[in-house]
Amino acid sequence: METKVGLNFQKIPHNVWILGFVSLLTDISSETIHSLLPLFLVSVLGAGVLTVGLIEGIAEATASVFKIFSGALSDYLGQRKGLAVFGYGISTLVKPLFALSTSPNWVLIARFGDRLGKGIRVAPRDALVADATPVGMRGSAYGLRQSLDTIGAFLGPLAAFSLMALSGNNFRLVFWLAVIPGVLAVILLALGIRETGTTAHKQSRSHPLHFQALASLSREYWILVVVALLFNLGNSSNAFLLLRASEVGISATLVPLTLLVMNLAYSLSAYPAGILSDQLGRVKLLVVGFLLYALVYLGFAFVQSPWQVWSLFALYGLHLGISKGVLLALVSDKVPAALRGTAFGFLNLAVGVALLPASLLAGGLWHQFGSTITFIIGSIFALVAALALLFNNFE
Template structure:
């Protein structure tokens, strides 16, 4: 099967997948312990956690539109990806030496700034090198390799916490190594595809944006509604700890998410190439709504583990398929801009979503942010179901 995959999918897809794998080991080692570090070591409250996560993710969203449009204008994507991955790796040092929540805010801002630079050009690079009939499989494979890294990162973090008497700063220091490997793989392994020489045009003009299909704008609206209830995963980790999962085992919840995600992303992508993407995306949204409803009313640790597995399945049914759906509807010369726009919309929603989640948790009950997320997912499902389909 592995040989068949190598023959069917371009080399760039594989290399970019392994870049994502090592980069996600780096980022998930950090993210899996960061909420605990903020609350237990630096003394931050939940509203501060929500503020930091919301600002960080919204920063990434704003930068994505600029980097995506620049990659279309410049007709070069690899260099922007290198800058993005390199910046996110370098700021890992700031987490390790942070003395206050302000330091963590600065580091998360820079880390997500780097993510914002790299994501749209990288996603466009996958589409640039993959035939349309294989895009679901290509994005699914990249997501699978990405989630293997996201699986290994929290696992390594948990192992380090067990062996070092919960030395959270040591986790940050050792997270540097996989980040450096990711940058080297990108520099040495990815080939920028040849493009016809043409006069650069600003992709953010009305003349260029009119080329976007109406279904793309509707998809943008659906993504906005959905993500207004999709707060930072930090609240999932804090909910697990509240229900009774030991602190040293909390990072393993992310391991379970990414095991489920990794096992489902590629099969879901292949299936979307054969039966269509919208139905699978609807299934993912409905599963998210049910899972968040479960987080609202969960009673015991064993139920938490089941919910994290379902959350990973939702990711497998939605993330790669959404990217393939965008690539299907956009001209090749505007892919970076299209990916940047949808990331801008979804990421911009994360700031109010995370702030609102923190406020609802503190002022009302821990169940409130999850009920909001479930409701937004159901509304997005309805909007997507009523959207016109491509014949």
């Protein structure tokens, strides 16, 4: 097994490495801010929990709606790099607004712009990975990109913790410093990526959102879209996990480190999970990932002490490592090359359509009934999604 893993690692295409390091730098920037944002909203700007849910839900829904258009446009043009650079650039340009915010409305504008950039870049970026990678290595390629991405997500909360401690909990200074790695990511992407559009992309100028084009997407693909929708109806913003950690007794200074633990587990598991999906099949691993999520959310519902919170964040990271890259590889296996951007766009639209009501539901349930019911409902949705995959096993 060790030799096989090494060979896969060496054969990962150049574009996947570049995209991975771009994601690493971007996540250092974003997660430094996001790990502190719920506490900043509540403790500095005086926002309520329901407001946090509204901001997070609108932001994530915005990203997902735009993914479908950028993905389809990248298919139509046969050019993905320009859209990816544009999306990363927008996210970087709006980040100073977090430091300048004087009310929750400013945070909403900043989050909207940040997620707008994400919405533009993600589908073309995910399609770039599939364009550059042979079918039998896509699990490994997506897993490696996710691992590098998550190393950045690991370093972001660590930077937030360190900078908060050094600055005497100066949220605004930390937000300013977080802009720097975002700028570096845009430069690396612009200089390092090689466009690898296939012949099918270059020859086809048909509209990817036309009914005939969408009809060519397989039944298996649409099942995956529905499953992703079901799962994400219970997958509220990580802001609620951070608030739960604070509720159980973890101090404001230590709260960002919970995301560090989560992302360490995520980064260590994503690449091995991708390799396993190449060798053993993707659906089985995805079911395991969803079931693990259901158990973790049940744990958050009934957690009573800080050490249990740390363990649950680690298991949540393992769920992400098993599920995220494997789902992307599974989608890329089930769609034509010329419609990859569109397919990833629709998948992310389904996720976004679910995330707004999911975050609003979580905020409303928490406000009315407390955190226990909030996490139990999330667990139930994950269980339903896992059962839907099992009953429609198409591998």
